[in-house]
Amino acid sequence: MTKVTKVKFVAYVATSIDGRIAKDKKSSSKSWTSLEDWKFFQKSLVSFDAFVVGSNTFKIEPRLKNRNSIVFTSKVREPKKLGKITFFNPEHSNILTFLSKNKYKKVAILGGPRIYDFFLKHKMLDELFVTIEPYVFGNGVPMFAGVFKKYNFILQSVKKLNKKGTLLLKYKHAN
């Protein structure tokens, strides 16, 4: 039996006031998130061993190609490595075993909604950083795409990042 090391999962999400993270699945948040959030996000990424994203997010974030990125996709059966990137099907392989084998101990979850939901429902979301930009979108891609259930978090900190009121909230999973 493989010994599975405890991995810390931290999710980062930038959202409108009304919980929308993009106009549609092809659009990047870079067009509307603040410079202050971008700086915080880039600085945070340095401390992680690996990054998990969905295939849509991977397509619109070219910088992920130069990092240890795990791209969740249904298009492979076994994990498929291409340079620093691993295409990974969480329905067919165990992500904890994979991370443990690679000695990845601190993993950032960068979305989209189905990826956030995967870690939420499998009780693997340890921390959640939410940046709320001061916009209402009225519609768009929601933060999580799952099944309704009440997951408890505890607010750890609140930081105002700029004058117009971009807020950075840090939550910890309550259980």
Add this chain to the structure above:
Amino acid sequence: MTKVTKVKFVAYVATSIDGRIAKDKKSSSKSWTSLEDWKFFQKSLVSFDAFVVGSNTFKIEPRLKNRNSIVFTSKVREPKKLGKITFFNPEHSNILTFLSKNKYKKVAILGGPRIYDFFLKHKMLDELFVTIEPYVFGNGVPMFAGVFKKYNFILQSVKKLNKKGTLLLKYKHAN
């Protein structure tokens, strides 16, 4: 020509971290919002002349029957008054004219998503109070049900209402 007085519209919304305001349109937020938010909300209502809600919200909030409530519905053509309640079709009557005739100057918008969206898209949302309870729902009724557009707001204040981290955010429309 009827002189239309300037009306102040303030929306109140309680949400999960992921921008969900209810499990479905028949469920009330009372089951999961904090006592601290409830107290803030009840205290705030005192200063308003009237309240606008949708018919689903009206059904699940019996206390609205004792207040000057305007229930948006497609089921009437002309405004229909029953005690303190007016059933009102915003597609057939002008809400500003109606409020002016009744000398209502400060109006609270209490949801749901299509009602919030009506005031947002007609540029009538002056202020927005958002209470974020420390839960992730994964799915449910979104805060706004409209068409994607970037509406600018300015953060006015942030208040932590209790120990687990219920947050009260106050936003002002930016234009």
